[in-house]
Structure formats: C-alpha cells, structure tokens
Amino acid sequence: MLTLIDERNKKYVVDGKKDFHTDLGVIKAEDIQNSKPGSIIKTHLGHEMKVIKANVNDYIDVMERRCTIILPKDIGIVITYTGIGCGDKVVEAGTGAGATTLRFSRVLGNEGKIYTYEKRKEFYEIAKRNIEKFGVKNVVMRYRDIRDGIIESDVDLVFLDMPDPWNVVEHAYEALKYGGWFVSYSPYVEQMKKTRKKCEEFNFSEIFTYECLLREMEIKNDAVRPKTRMIGHTAYITFARKVP
Amino acid sequence: MLTLIDERNKKYVVDGKKDFHTDLGVIKAEDIQNSKPGSIIKTHLGHEMKVIKANVNDYIDVMERRCTIILPKDIGIVITYTGIGCGDKVVEAGTGAGATTLRFSRVLGNEGKIYTYEKRKEFYEIAKRNIEKFGVKNVVMRYRDIRDGIIESDVDLVFLDMPDPWNVVEHAYEALKYGGWFVSYSPYVEQMKKTRKKCEEFNFSEIFTYECLLREMEIKNDAVRPKTRMIGHTAYITFARKVP
Amino acid sequence: MLTLIDERNKKYVVDGKKDFHTDLGVIKAEDIQNSKPGSIIKTHLGHEMKVIKANVNDYIDVMERRCTIILPKDIGIVITYTGIGCGDKVVEAGTGAGATTLRFSRVLGNEGKIYTYEKRKEFYEIAKRNIEKFGVKNVVMRYRDIRDGIIESDVDLVFLDMPDPWNVVEHAYEALKYGGWFVSYSPYVEQMKKTRKKCEEFNFSEIFTYECLLREMEIKNDAVRPKTRMIGHTAYITFARKVP
Amino acid sequence: MLTLIDERNKKYVVDGKKDFHTDLGVIKAEDIQNSKPGSIIKTHLGHEMKVIKANVNDYIDVMERRCTIILPKDIGIVITYTGIGCGDKVVEAGTGAGATTLRFSRVLGNEGKIYTYEKRKEFYEIAKRNIEKFGVKNVVMRYRDIRDGIIESDVDLVFLDMPDPWNVVEHAYEALKYGGWFVSYSPYVEQMKKTRKKCEEFNFSEIFTYECLLREMEIKNDAVRPKTRMIGHTAYITFARKVP
Structure with missing residues (x-):
C-alpha cells in the first residue's frame, strides 16, 4: 500500500490493483505498481503526486x-x-x-x-x-x-x-x-x-x-x-x- | 518470564534460571520452571506467590x-x-x-x-x-x-x-x-x-x-x-x- | 439595570431609560421602571419576559x-x-x-x-x-x-x-x-x-x-x-x- | 495589617498591637506601628524584615x-x-x-x-x-x-x-x-x-x-x-x- 499526496496536500491510499481516479486526473495501476516511496508520479492531466509509505493512520483517514x-x-x-x-x-x-x-x-x-x-x-x-x-x-x-x-x-x-x-x-x-x-x-x-x-x-x-x-x-x-x-x-x- | 505477586502485592519478575531469593523465603528454580500463569507456588518459608504472565511493564518496574x-x-x-x-x-x-x-x-x-x-x-x-x-x-x-x-x-x-x-x-x-x-x-x-x-x-x-x-x-x-x-x-x- | 429573558431564553440588558424594542415586540420604559427581579412583563405583542437582576456577565455578553x-x-x-x-x-x-x-x-x-x-x-x-x-x-x-x-x-x-x-x-x-x-x-x-x-x-x-x-x-x-x-x-x- | 518578610523569605502577618516574636528576634509593637510598606525594620537581634502591604493570601497562609x-x-x-x-x-x-x-x-x-x-x-x-x-x-x-x-x-x-x-x-x-x-x-x-x-x-x-x-x-x-x-x-x- 502506498499513500499519494497531491499538490493540495490531500492524501490517497492506493494498492495499485486498478487505475486510480481523482479530480486531478487518472493514475494508471501500472504507474502505481512501478512507484515506491520517494517516487513522484503524474496523473494523465499532468498533476504530480508524491509517493510515500502508507501507514495505518493514512488508511483509517480515508476508509469507509x-x-x-x-x-x-x-x-x-x-x-x-x-x-x-x-x-x-x-x-x-x-x-x-x-x-x-x-x-x-x-x-x-x-x-x-x-x-x-x-x-x-x-x-x-x-x-x-x-x-x-x-x-x-x-x-x-x-x-x-x-x-x-x-x-x-x-x-x-x-x-x-x-x-x-x-x-x-x-x-x-x-x-x-x-x-x-x-x-x-x-x-x-x-x-x-x-x-x-x-x-x-x-x-x-x-x-x-x-x-x-x-x-x-x-x-x-x-x-x-x-x-x-x-x-x-x-x-x-x-x-x-x-x-x- | 513470569511475574510473581507476593502476599503484600509486591511483584517480582523471574526467569527460572536459578533459585529466587526474597525476604519471604526462597523459591527453587525448579518450582518456577514447573509453574505457569495461574499457578501458586510457595517459598521455603511457606509464603504463597501468585504466578502470572510477565509483561514489559512488570519488567521495567523492577529492572536496573x-x-x-x-x-x-x-x-x-x-x-x-x-x-x-x-x-x-x-x-x-x-x-x-x-x-x-x-x-x-x-x-x-x-x-x-x-x-x-x-x-x-x-x-x-x-x-x-x-x-x-x-x-x-x-x-x-x-x-x-x-x-x-x-x-x-x-x-x-x-x-x-x-x-x-x-x-x-x-x-x-x-x-x-x-x-x-x-x-x-x-x-x-x-x-x-x-x-x-x-x-x-x-x-x-x-x-x-x-x-x-x-x-x-x-x-x-x-x-x-x-x-x-x-x-x-x-x-x-x-x-x-x-x-x- | 435589569436582565430580561424572553421565551427563547435570549437575554437583554435594559436600564428603563427608554422603550425597549425586540423582534417579539416593544416594552415600554415605564413597564421596565415598574418591574423588579422576579417580575414578568409583556411586550406589546403579548410575549412574556422574565425580569432578573442583571450581572456584569449579562451586560458583557450583549455590549458592543x-x-x-x-x-x-x-x-x-x-x-x-x-x-x-x-x-x-x-x-x-x-x-x-x-x-x-x-x-x-x-x-x-x-x-x-x-x-x-x-x-x-x-x-x-x-x-x-x-x-x-x-x-x-x-x-x-x-x-x-x-x-x-x-x-x-x-x-x-x-x-x-x-x-x-x-x-x-x-x-x-x-x-x-x-x-x-x-x-x-x-x-x-x-x-x-x-x-x-x-x-x-x-x-x-x-x-x-x-x-x-x-x-x-x-x-x-x-x-x-x-x-x-x-x-x-x-x-x-x-x-x-x-x-x- | 502588614506582611513582614525575613531574610529566609518567610512571611509573617502583623497588626502592631503587640511586640512580635520570631526565632530571629523580637520586633517592638512601636516599630511595627511606625513602619509602612517599603520600610525595613530590625529585630532586637539585628535581623532585617522587609515590610509590605499584607493581602488576604498572606494572612490565610499563616492563620490557624x-x-x-x-x-x-x-x-x-x-x-x-x-x-x-x-x-x-x-x-x-x-x-x-x-x-x-x-x-x-x-x-x-x-x-x-x-x-x-x-x-x-x-x-x-x-x-x-x-x-x-x-x-x-x-x-x-x-x-x-x-x-x-x-x-x-x-x-x-x-x-x-x-x-x-x-x-x-x-x-x-x-x-x-x-x-x-x-x-x-x-x-x-x-x-x-x-x-x-x-x-x-x-x-x-x-x-x-x-x-x-x-x-x-x-x-x-x-x-x-x-x-x-x-x-x-x-x-x-x-x-x-x-x-x-
């Protein structure tokens, strides 16, 4: 599991099993799988997301x-x-x-x-x-x-x-x-x-x-x-x- | 590791590698090894000690x-x-x-x-x-x-x-x-x-x-x-x- | 100085020098002057106001x-x-x-x-x-x-x-x-x-x-x-x- | 009422109606009466006492x-x-x-x-x-x-x-x-x-x-x-x- 941080400091927790959709654009599952903590990946609209190790608090914050x-x-x-x-x-x-x-x-x-x-x-x-x-x-x-x-x-x-x-x-x-x-x-x-x-x-x-x-x-x-x-x-x- | 509790509610942490000496008497290493949480063992002077699972706090309380x-x-x-x-x-x-x-x-x-x-x-x-x-x-x-x-x-x-x-x-x-x-x-x-x-x-x-x-x-x-x-x-x- | 409490528990602090206007109606200066802590006075629209001794907190709450x-x-x-x-x-x-x-x-x-x-x-x-x-x-x-x-x-x-x-x-x-x-x-x-x-x-x-x-x-x-x-x-x- | 503070910062509350005895010596009633906040008076043994206005806390601290x-x-x-x-x-x-x-x-x-x-x-x-x-x-x-x-x-x-x-x-x-x-x-x-x-x-x-x-x-x-x-x-x- 990885945590993505967008330009507005909003966090997302992703597992890379499928493409990830946000209002800043889509990130391909493949891109997530190829990233690791420290990576910076881009949505199809060109917005950058910082990748960090997800922790349990990141996950709890976004879960249902x-x-x-x-x-x-x-x-x-x-x-x-x-x-x-x-x-x-x-x-x-x-x-x-x-x-x-x-x-x-x-x-x-x-x-x-x-x-x-x-x-x-x-x-x-x-x-x-x-x-x-x-x-x-x-x-x-x-x-x-x-x-x-x-x-x-x-x-x-x-x-x-x-x-x-x-x-x-x-x-x-x-x-x-x-x-x-x-x-x-x-x-x-x-x-x-x-x-x-x-x-x-x-x-x-x-x-x-x-x-x-x-x-x-x-x-x-x-x-x-x-x-x-x-x-x-x-x-x-x-x-x-x-x-x- | 086990925690012993004496009649005065004083706690000791023991590992059973050797005899254990207290002011209420001696407990043999063997007796410690044969006990488990829930046991009650006696010192050579007849004082009872309750045996419970030791936790890290019990140990920190008594360590150097x-x-x-x-x-x-x-x-x-x-x-x-x-x-x-x-x-x-x-x-x-x-x-x-x-x-x-x-x-x-x-x-x-x-x-x-x-x-x-x-x-x-x-x-x-x-x-x-x-x-x-x-x-x-x-x-x-x-x-x-x-x-x-x-x-x-x-x-x-x-x-x-x-x-x-x-x-x-x-x-x-x-x-x-x-x-x-x-x-x-x-x-x-x-x-x-x-x-x-x-x-x-x-x-x-x-x-x-x-x-x-x-x-x-x-x-x-x-x-x-x-x-x-x-x-x-x-x-x-x-x-x-x-x-x- | 007196504190009035309306039916909604809203407080007003009045000195009786002039008529007092609220959204629940008008209270005449005279009525205020004739009241004392414990009185209940009515606005011209018939709404009741309880009268109590005003304290400094009542006044600070409503002052400019x-x-x-x-x-x-x-x-x-x-x-x-x-x-x-x-x-x-x-x-x-x-x-x-x-x-x-x-x-x-x-x-x-x-x-x-x-x-x-x-x-x-x-x-x-x-x-x-x-x-x-x-x-x-x-x-x-x-x-x-x-x-x-x-x-x-x-x-x-x-x-x-x-x-x-x-x-x-x-x-x-x-x-x-x-x-x-x-x-x-x-x-x-x-x-x-x-x-x-x-x-x-x-x-x-x-x-x-x-x-x-x-x-x-x-x-x-x-x-x-x-x-x-x-x-x-x-x-x-x-x-x-x-x-x- | 005056508060006296000795060299050890110990406080006493006095009213000057009679001589005041401490382990550092005696202060005459007259000396107390003639002092005011800001004065420094001496016991008969030569120890200095600072005089300040007594407040209710000074008094409560020393009262019975x-x-x-x-x-x-x-x-x-x-x-x-x-x-x-x-x-x-x-x-x-x-x-x-x-x-x-x-x-x-x-x-x-x-x-x-x-x-x-x-x-x-x-x-x-x-x-x-x-x-x-x-x-x-x-x-x-x-x-x-x-x-x-x-x-x-x-x-x-x-x-x-x-x-x-x-x-x-x-x-x-x-x-x-x-x-x-x-x-x-x-x-x-x-x-x-x-x-x-x-x-x-x-x-x-x-x-x-x-x-x-x-x-x-x-x-x-x-x-x-x-x-x-x-x-x-x-x-x-x-x-x-x-x-x-």
Missing part, C-alpha cells in the same frame, strides 16, 4: 466509516499500559469500522491474532471490507454479540468499546490468561463505575482508570502557544488485570 | 535503572500517531536504561528491528544487561553518539530522547524511508521549537507537537473523582514526516 | 465589542491570587471593549478605583460607551499609551493585556505599592518569558506563571461526562510582587 | 486552620462567573477556618455582607478568631446548620462547601434574589450530579459545572516548561441561577 473512531491517543495508552505486542492474542468488541482492529493488528504481527466481535450487520460488513482491503492476515472477524460469550481462551487483552462493558466482565475473566488485561472504553462516569465494580467482584487486580488529554502546541510568527481548540474528553479507559 | 524512564503514555502516542508496528525498523537515541527500547521491541516483533544508540558507557552497559535479560531478539545496541550519523537506512521511525534533537534532524532525514517519522521527546519549549525549525528546513511534512496528560480517576466510598495528584508535564513530543 | 474578551476564568485567578478587593487601586492596559475593566470595577467598589489605559482611539470610544452605560463610578479612562508612563502611584495591581508587557515593567514597579502586584496576560510563551526576565531585573518577588484550564461537565440521559469541546488555551498569566 | 482550604483558583471562578462584587449579599456554608469567607469579604466591601454558617463548634471558634483578627466588618457568623434554613433573603450568592449541598437547594432558592446564584463545591461526581438534579427540580436556570485546572510554568536555565507536579483535582463547581 459511519461511526466515530477511537483516537490514537486512547489506543496508545491501551497498548503501552497493557504491554501487548507481537505474538499476543487480543479480543475486541465492537468492531465498528475496524479502525481499532487495524491499530491492534499492526502491533500484534503475524504471530499474533485479533478476534473482533460485531453484532451489527452493517458495521460488520463495513469493517470486513476495510480490513480485507488493508490486507492484514491476523484479524478474525466474528459477527456475534460478545455478551453471548467469548469463543477464544488464553487471551492477553480483551478490549471493549460498547455501551455496557460490565456485561462482558465475566466472559473476559474466563477468556483471559492469568496476567492478561481487561480494558473498557466508556465516555460516561457511570459506565466506568459500574464496570469497575464488576471487575472487583470478579477479583480482577490492578484496576485503574485513565483519561488521556492531548494538547497540541502551535508556532505562529515564530512564537509558541498551545492551540486554542482542544478535545476535552473522549472516554474513561478502565484497566483490570486477571490474577489467580 | 539510574535515570528517568519515559512514561507509557508518551510512548503510546508515539506508536499510534506514527502507526509503527510489526516488521518496522526503528532507530532510537539515547537508550538510557532501555525501557523505551523494550516497549518498541514489543510492537516491532521478530520481523522488525530496533537500533538503539547510547554514547554514555554506563547507560549502555545497564541497558545491555536489561535488554539481554528480558530476552528480546530484535534489538541492536550501538555504543555511539547518534550525532555522528545514523548507520541504518530505510527506517520507519527515528525516536530521540536527548537534549539536542535538532542536531540529529539531518541524519534522521537521510536515514528515514519516505513516509517514515522523526519524533523527538523534549521537556522544554525551546528544545521543541528549535527542533521543529530544523525539521522545517529539511522539508519534513506533517509537523506537529503534542503534550499528553493523563488523569487518573479514583473511587472512594462508592464515589468517583479524579485523583488529587497528577503529573503536570513530562515532555513535548514533536512529530515530523519525511516526504519527497 | 470588536475584540476578544478575556474570559472570567482568567480574571478570576487574577483577583484571588493578588487578593485585590474593595478599596484597592488598579491600573489596567489596554482597555479593549472594557469587559475586564467592568469586572475589576465590580470588586473594587466605590472606595476603589480602576484606571484603564487605551491608546487606540476606536477601542477607547467603544469602552467609554460601554462603561458609561453600565453606570459604574470607579473607572477612570485614559486615552494614552501606558508605555509612556503610569500616572498613578501607590497602586495595588497593574494588569496588562497587551503584546509587549515587558515594556511596562519599569513603569509598573514605580507605580506599585510595596506588596502590590504586576500581572500580565500573554498568549505566547515568548512574551511570558521576556516579561518574567524583566520582572527579575526589577527585583520583583514571588514571580509565577499560571495557565487556567476550565473543563465543563455535562449530564446526558442521566449520565455524567466532561464535554467534548474545551478551550485549550487562552493565555499565560504572570504574577510578580513588588517588595523592598 | 485545621481543615483544607479552598484554593484561590476555585473561588476565582465563583466570583467571576456569578459576577458578585461590592455591595452584594452572600451566604456561605460551612465556614471552615474562614478562608473563603475572607476572600468573599474582600470583594463585597463595606456595603456588602457575607453571612457564613458553621455547625461545628470547633471550626466556628477558629473561624471567629481568624475573621476578627483580620479585622473585616462585613462578615456575620452564624453557629448554625444551614440545612435548618437560611435566615437571610434577597441574597446574591449562596455558596456551599459541604458534603450534601442538595439538602440546601430549596433553602437557597427561597433566600436568593431573582438573578442570584447557587454555587456548590463538591469533590465527587455523585455529589455534583445529585445537586444538579435538585437544582433542576427547583427550576433553577443556567445550570453548569466547571472544574478548574491550574498549570504552573517554570523557567530553568533560561528554558520554559510546565511544572512536573500539578494538582489533578479539587472539586466540581456547580452553578445555578434563580429565575422566575
């Missing part, structure tokens, strides 16, 4: 979606505070458009696996297309309500972005490895509180909840300041670890 | 270090905003005690590689011991001042935690893949500003700087509130992407 | 202005960290539309005084109208560049919202009472740094800089969360106290 | 207290978002050590009045001493449980720092002027939520809740950064306005 996407800042802390990485087994619900699935997929590698549950047919189909098109091999999609149980066992992380994560705490406890993590992403205080209580009931350990705030700094006329606008809140992220 | 460690929150956003993952090639400086090296190592996998530069002999040695003991195979340590040049090429990410990252921007530009990222971690505004200017000179694109703030929520007597204490600042993290 | 207004959060910390109150003497520059002037005026009372400097004729005129209409007696307006010197002496607070506050540090030092405060409001790091250095040169004490962040909580469907949107930055507020 | 004090940042937003000022009438509970009482007292002036309720004898006595010693004339102390009713009427602000502010919403509604404000200061989400609901029942308008975060910037070796330590949370401050 009909729902909100969890921000990288929030997935970042899930990855580092649980310590997941290559070779690990992750269970996720709901899939949504598949953005988080792809992010996890990136850090789990070919030796790892992510099983993603989605009970809404529409999102299941969208995510399926998105994930297939991105071409990763370590994702297993499940068209299923995770509240009916988790099929996998010996799991390193169960990650939940759904309205009622407390209803999956028991299933998660069963599915998890000792030392593995349950993590839920919930916008509301009440969701977080109810989930934490359930985690305590099931004897999870190291229960903590973080909120992650990102501030962007800007430089204008050679002077530095934080940006005026900022996202005030996305969600409370609750972590709980299974111990004997 | 004589310097500050970059917090998971900050490495989290580096991972997700650059989109690095399995199979990628990362260059890092300075190594410090090796904590960040190990975190990157986790998400790069066996197909990926991290080259970590440290010019201070003392830290180089500490990190070497820490990394070897953790048993990862994708780390190449370089006892070298990264300001003298980056040996690698076609790199996905150059990550710098050093006082003068601006002195490495040129080397990073050369070493990076098109589409790869330069990221610097700097506590002071002036460092960030100087580095960003240098990135602009070298025609990097998508330059942005984030500060990541983590708030922990607590539940006391069944009532929720953010914790009184909070880390106010660690560093400004500047991102810049190489484009043609 | 062609510039950004400093937010209450920022003036709040100026008031409480300097400890100013009734009977104190404050010098301020620039006046802008007069919003901050009115806020200070409220807490200084009839025994106190605020001297506000504005060198831009247009803003001087706007502020003059705003301040006169609000009807306070403790404001002295100066159409003058404060960098040319401060006329007053024995001042409790010099508050500066201007691009180059460092150019007024010397004048402020002379004008201030021992124990009085110099405070500057600056969006950029560089302004703050330069001003602090100047304060150090003039031997000010208790120099500190705050940034004030306000998060609003919301309740939706009986569940609590911080709002998604938040103002990320307004200004760095630097305090310095004159000591012998 | 056996409880936590609400921080200036939080009182700041109460003052500016309600628009209270000289001549206003405020009701407060509980008094605690009287710090907030003194802050409000400063901005209400001689024409204003603050009625402060405290039901715990011990705190009532401490606050009484603190307030008398500070010498303000606009404070009326009430040794009384505010949940038994508010004696005053036509009040501009009812400010509550107590565990169950919802129990005072009805009394506050009765006591307030139309256009006046109910404000409660509560560390926990649940307190805030319960109070807001009660405010909705009593038909309060303009209900909103803020959390105020202060970040301090520091300069080290000529470089700027936010401080490492920060107060993560004090309280949720809920505002509600009485309308007809």
Whole structure:
C-alpha cells in the first residue's frame, strides 16, 4: 500500500490493483505498481503526486466509516499500559469500522491474532471490507454479540468499546490468561463505575482508570502557544488485570 | 518470564534460571520452571506467590535503572500517531536504561528491528544487561553518539530522547524511508521549537507537537473523582514526516 | 439595570431609560421602571419576559465589542491570587471593549478605583460607551499609551493585556505599592518569558506563571461526562510582587 | 495589617498591637506601628524584615486552620462567573477556618455582607478568631446548620462547601434574589450530579459545572516548561441561577 499526496496536500491510499481516479486526473495501476516511496508520479492531466509509505493512520483517514473512531491517543495508552505486542492474542468488541482492529493488528504481527466481535450487520460488513482491503492476515472477524460469550481462551487483552462493558466482565475473566488485561472504553462516569465494580467482584487486580488529554502546541510568527481548540474528553479507559 | 505477586502485592519478575531469593523465603528454580500463569507456588518459608504472565511493564518496574524512564503514555502516542508496528525498523537515541527500547521491541516483533544508540558507557552497559535479560531478539545496541550519523537506512521511525534533537534532524532525514517519522521527546519549549525549525528546513511534512496528560480517576466510598495528584508535564513530543 | 429573558431564553440588558424594542415586540420604559427581579412583563405583542437582576456577565455578553474578551476564568485567578478587593487601586492596559475593566470595577467598589489605559482611539470610544452605560463610578479612562508612563502611584495591581508587557515593567514597579502586584496576560510563551526576565531585573518577588484550564461537565440521559469541546488555551498569566 | 518578610523569605502577618516574636528576634509593637510598606525594620537581634502591604493570601497562609482550604483558583471562578462584587449579599456554608469567607469579604466591601454558617463548634471558634483578627466588618457568623434554613433573603450568592449541598437547594432558592446564584463545591461526581438534579427540580436556570485546572510554568536555565507536579483535582463547581 502506498499513500499519494497531491499538490493540495490531500492524501490517497492506493494498492495499485486498478487505475486510480481523482479530480486531478487518472493514475494508471501500472504507474502505481512501478512507484515506491520517494517516487513522484503524474496523473494523465499532468498533476504530480508524491509517493510515500502508507501507514495505518493514512488508511483509517480515508476508509469507509459511519461511526466515530477511537483516537490514537486512547489506543496508545491501551497498548503501552497493557504491554501487548507481537505474538499476543487480543479480543475486541465492537468492531465498528475496524479502525481499532487495524491499530491492534499492526502491533500484534503475524504471530499474533485479533478476534473482533460485531453484532451489527452493517458495521460488520463495513469493517470486513476495510480490513480485507488493508490486507492484514491476523484479524478474525466474528459477527456475534460478545455478551453471548467469548469463543477464544488464553487471551492477553480483551478490549471493549460498547455501551455496557460490565456485561462482558465475566466472559473476559474466563477468556483471559492469568496476567492478561481487561480494558473498557466508556465516555460516561457511570459506565466506568459500574464496570469497575464488576471487575472487583470478579477479583480482577490492578484496576485503574485513565483519561488521556492531548494538547497540541502551535508556532505562529515564530512564537509558541498551545492551540486554542482542544478535545476535552473522549472516554474513561478502565484497566483490570486477571490474577489467580 | 513470569511475574510473581507476593502476599503484600509486591511483584517480582523471574526467569527460572536459578533459585529466587526474597525476604519471604526462597523459591527453587525448579518450582518456577514447573509453574505457569495461574499457578501458586510457595517459598521455603511457606509464603504463597501468585504466578502470572510477565509483561514489559512488570519488567521495567523492577529492572536496573539510574535515570528517568519515559512514561507509557508518551510512548503510546508515539506508536499510534506514527502507526509503527510489526516488521518496522526503528532507530532510537539515547537508550538510557532501555525501557523505551523494550516497549518498541514489543510492537516491532521478530520481523522488525530496533537500533538503539547510547554514547554514555554506563547507560549502555545497564541497558545491555536489561535488554539481554528480558530476552528480546530484535534489538541492536550501538555504543555511539547518534550525532555522528545514523548507520541504518530505510527506517520507519527515528525516536530521540536527548537534549539536542535538532542536531540529529539531518541524519534522521537521510536515514528515514519516505513516509517514515522523526519524533523527538523534549521537556522544554525551546528544545521543541528549535527542533521543529530544523525539521522545517529539511522539508519534513506533517509537523506537529503534542503534550499528553493523563488523569487518573479514583473511587472512594462508592464515589468517583479524579485523583488529587497528577503529573503536570513530562515532555513535548514533536512529530515530523519525511516526504519527497 | 435589569436582565430580561424572553421565551427563547435570549437575554437583554435594559436600564428603563427608554422603550425597549425586540423582534417579539416593544416594552415600554415605564413597564421596565415598574418591574423588579422576579417580575414578568409583556411586550406589546403579548410575549412574556422574565425580569432578573442583571450581572456584569449579562451586560458583557450583549455590549458592543470588536475584540476578544478575556474570559472570567482568567480574571478570576487574577483577583484571588493578588487578593485585590474593595478599596484597592488598579491600573489596567489596554482597555479593549472594557469587559475586564467592568469586572475589576465590580470588586473594587466605590472606595476603589480602576484606571484603564487605551491608546487606540476606536477601542477607547467603544469602552467609554460601554462603561458609561453600565453606570459604574470607579473607572477612570485614559486615552494614552501606558508605555509612556503610569500616572498613578501607590497602586495595588497593574494588569496588562497587551503584546509587549515587558515594556511596562519599569513603569509598573514605580507605580506599585510595596506588596502590590504586576500581572500580565500573554498568549505566547515568548512574551511570558521576556516579561518574567524583566520582572527579575526589577527585583520583583514571588514571580509565577499560571495557565487556567476550565473543563465543563455535562449530564446526558442521566449520565455524567466532561464535554467534548474545551478551550485549550487562552493565555499565560504572570504574577510578580513588588517588595523592598 | 502588614506582611513582614525575613531574610529566609518567610512571611509573617502583623497588626502592631503587640511586640512580635520570631526565632530571629523580637520586633517592638512601636516599630511595627511606625513602619509602612517599603520600610525595613530590625529585630532586637539585628535581623532585617522587609515590610509590605499584607493581602488576604498572606494572612490565610499563616492563620490557624485545621481543615483544607479552598484554593484561590476555585473561588476565582465563583466570583467571576456569578459576577458578585461590592455591595452584594452572600451566604456561605460551612465556614471552615474562614478562608473563603475572607476572600468573599474582600470583594463585597463595606456595603456588602457575607453571612457564613458553621455547625461545628470547633471550626466556628477558629473561624471567629481568624475573621476578627483580620479585622473585616462585613462578615456575620452564624453557629448554625444551614440545612435548618437560611435566615437571610434577597441574597446574591449562596455558596456551599459541604458534603450534601442538595439538602440546601430549596433553602437557597427561597433566600436568593431573582438573578442570584447557587454555587456548590463538591469533590465527587455523585455529589455534583445529585445537586444538579435538585437544582433542576427547583427550576433553577443556567445550570453548569466547571472544574478548574491550574498549570504552573517554570523557567530553568533560561528554558520554559510546565511544572512536573500539578494538582489533578479539587472539586466540581456547580452553578445555578434563580429565575422566575
């Protein structure tokens, strides 16, 4: 996969399987196949496109979606505070458009696996297309309500972005490895509180909840300041670890 | 590697190569080798230890270090905003005690590689011991001042935690893949500003700087509130992407 | 002064000196004069208006202005960290539309005084109208560049919202009472740094800089969360106290 | 009242009614009476003390207290978002050590009045001493449980720092002027939520809740950064306005 950047700094993600059409003209599949990061290719109308290595963010930005996407800042802390990485087994619900699935997929590698549950047919189909098109091999999609149980066992992380994560705490406890993590992403205080209580009931350990705030700094006329606008809140992220 | 949790909730990370001594008694290497996550083993004094899968955070918490460690929150956003993952090639400086090296190592996998530069002999040695003991195979340590040049090429990410990252921007530009990222971690505004200017000179694109703030929520007597204490600042993290 | 609230929750601030015209009809001056907080009065078209005591925020919201207004959060910390109150003497520059002037005026009372400097004729005129209409007696307006010197002496607070506050540090030092405060409001790091250095040169004490962040909580469907949107930055507020 | 600053930058607040004893020696009452801001006076052991105008923060820092004090940042937003000022009438509970009482007292002036309720004898006595010693004339102390009713009427602000502010919403509604404000200061989400609901029942308008975060910037070796330590949370401050 490659990312093309046009003269207006607009980005496109292409795989070179077929000709690529934009309002600045057509790029032949062949030209894409022959290019590599660093190349500059031209549309049939003569407009230049810079070619760079595509990353998962480029792809998520342009892929089909009909729902909100969890921000990288929030997935970042899930990855580092649980310590997941290559070779690990992750269970996720709901899939949504598949953005988080792809992010996890990136850090789990070919030796790892992510099983993603989605009970809404529409999102299941969208995510399926998105994930297939991105071409990763370590994702297993499940068209299923995770509240009916988790099929996998010996799991390193169960990650939940759904309205009622407390209803999956028991299933998660069963599915998890000792030392593995349950993590839920919930916008509301009440969701977080109810989930934490359930985690305590099931004897999870190291229960903590973080909120992650990102501030962007800007430089204008050679002077530095934080940006005026900022996202005030996305969600409370609750972590709980299974111990004997 | 396994993590043991004693009755006081203190954690130990063990590899079972030899007997393990604590103030609660000795655990035989053999007992460690025969245990697995979920086991409970006893010291020769009869104290119980719960066994769980060790993760990179357990290990970093107990490993040798004589310097500050970059917090998971900050490495989290580096991972997700650059989109690095399995199979990628990362260059890092300075190594410090090796904590960040190990975190990157986790998400790069066996197909990926991290080259970590440290010019201070003392830290180089500490990190070497820490990394070897953790048993990862994708780390190449370089006892070298990264300001003298980056040996690698076609790199996905150059990550710098050093006082003068601006002195490495040129080397990073050369070493990076098109589409790869330069990221610097700097506590002071002036460092960030100087580095960003240098990135602009070298025609990097998508330059942005984030500060990541983590708030922990607590539940006391069944009532929720953010914790009184909070880390106010660690560093400004500047991102810049190489484009043609 | 009274605040009227119409059926759409839109607010108006009226003084009853003349008939008041809105798109919901006219209210006679007489009706306003005969009303008091708690009254409900009708326009000639029969629309009801609730009457409440007007406060300075109601007035600032509707008054004429062609510039950004400093937010209450920022003036709040100026008031409480300097400890100013009734009977104190404050010098301020620039006046802008007069919003901050009115806020200070409220807490200084009839025994106190605020001297506000504005060198831009247009803003001087706007502020003059705003301040006169609000009807306070403790404001002295100066159409003058404060960098040319401060006329007053024995001042409790010099508050500066201007691009180059460092150019007024010397004048402020002379004008201030021992124990009085110099405070500057600056969006950029560089302004703050330069001003602090100047304060150090003039031997000010208790120099500190705050940034004030306000998060609003919301309740939706009986569940609590911080709002998604938040103002990320307004200004760095630097305090310095004159000591012998 | 004057503030003395010794050679170690330690502060004392004195009224000159009697000799002042410190570990650096004694200062005669007469010497204090004859000094003014800007003076330098000596103890009988020859140590110098700088004299400055005392402010309410100097006094609060040294006064007797056996409880936590609400921080200036939080009182700041109460003052500016309600628009209270000289001549206003405020009701407060509980008094605690009287710090907030003194802050409000400063901005209400001689024409204003603050009625402060405290039901715990011990705190009532401490606050009484603190307030008398500070010498303000606009404070009326009430040794009384505010949940038994508010004696005053036509009040501009009812400010509550107590565990169950919802129990005072009805009394506050009765006591307030139309256009006046109910404000409660509560560390926990649940307190805030319960109070807001009660405010909705009593038909309060303009209900909103803020959390105020202060970040301090520091300069080290000529470089700027936010401080490492920060107060993560004090309280949720809920505002509600009485309308007809």
